[in-house]
Amino acid sequence: MEVFAQQALNAIALGGVYALLGLGLAMVFSVLGMINFAHGEIMTLSGYALVFVATTLGWPFGLAVISACLLAGAAAAMTERIAFRPVRGASLTTMLLTTFAVSSILHVVFQNFISPRPIAVPVPEWLTQSLNVGGLQIGTLQAISIAVSLVALIGLVGFLRFSTLGLAMRSAAQDFSVTRLMGISADRVIIGAFAISGLLAGLSGFLWVAQRGSVDPLMGFVPVLKAFTAVVLGGLGSLNGAVLGGFLLGILEVSLRASLPQELLPFRDAISLSIVIGLLVMRPQGLIGRAEAVR
């Protein structure tokens, strides 16, 4: 029972990070119909910002995390203004190529202007300790992961349900043209989606780098792949689907880690992706996605 509870906590913690990552991708996809593969680099940027603010400026860690998230939100909004707005309305291929171009440019910037090697993140000691709750070992970072994911998801649900811009983002996910007929600026909806996506990349970036203890130029590749998997699994174009997909992917990975024999552990990602593909064969539109995603 204890083992099960422990693994459930691990799954929720990991799933929460994947849900935040997936939601970041889904926010942009829902309004532009485009997967932003530069999302991982925004996450990496937040990692560097965290190191810079905490180490060079010497700000308290909590403040450094908030600054890094805000910077990620602003950076994502800037990429929309500089790179994506000029190609808005172009073919999907052009937009996808633009996301790869932004991703590559950021890689080069990180490698040449920061460092090609990993940089240690000054994770405070209290974050690496663990708590014993009723016989369960809960890492502080794991507890923070769960809390941050839940607070972010609840906050986002509130924003999407009760603010006009949030409602517009939900309606734009369904029908972008008709959303414009509501007198709502398309630019505002799109830049808002990018900014929120960036904030989510910043939050998940903090949880990711705090876990691995370092940040490097290529760090964003694996998370964006996980996010993409979560979004496709949940259903492209569905924000709820991205959250569900994230948690399911987390549960799947933790279950495989706990149940696979030692010699099969290196194949964990391949097995989990195979299961995801199997699910998609049965339900090509994803678990709660629409049969045809609408821009």
Next chain:
Amino acid sequence: MEAPTQRHTQPALEVRGLDVNYSGIRAVRQLDLTVNAGEIVTLIGPNGAGKSSTLMAIVGLVQRSGQIYLDGQDVSGFSTEQMVRAGLTLSPEGRRVFSGLTVAENLRLGGASNKDRAAEQVRLLDTFPVLKERYHQRAGTLSGGEQQILAIARALMSRPRILLLDEPSLGLAPKIVDTIFQVIAELRQWGISVLLVEQDIERALRVSDRGYVMSHGEILATDTAANMLSDANLKDLFFGAHQ
């Protein structure tokens, strides 16, 4: 249903030389039309004549060239959202309510550009009691007729001076169609000018002041609705299929 009797002379919407191209194909060519203040005007024509393209172009949802004036102000360069804020909106073909959002959320979005949206909503919920009953229900769970009423109410939430209506009775039961046309006729009393595209041409002309006949992207003729209803040629051309 109120019969169109008033004479209207003040142009609320003027379109001059409107062109719409889809990948080199001209869907609308040098189109001129006018909707006067308080008027209901119907645009009739066969499928593919360019009627819906005209409405979408006026509201800025498709690329266009030509001049558009709202109450004499040149709004040709306005985006869709600017058009809505300037007082012109479209209730699109196929209802296109936000099915995942509740009726309340659909109405709230409709009034996003209206500072007085609370009062507007009270008025609309009184006019369309079915929306009050379904207020917290997801729009996707409403019947086709209820969705059409919601689509019109959502468009009215912005308190437009000109409403473009694209095929409001499409696919609806006859009883619901009666209600929809009653609503359209009432819009005149609200001081809203209407440009209507409708497959039920005879019915549309009965609530209209004037009509335009359109084919292959061009306006072929215009006349009062009464004259068009009694025109034997038009009857042969368009009404037969709907009787």
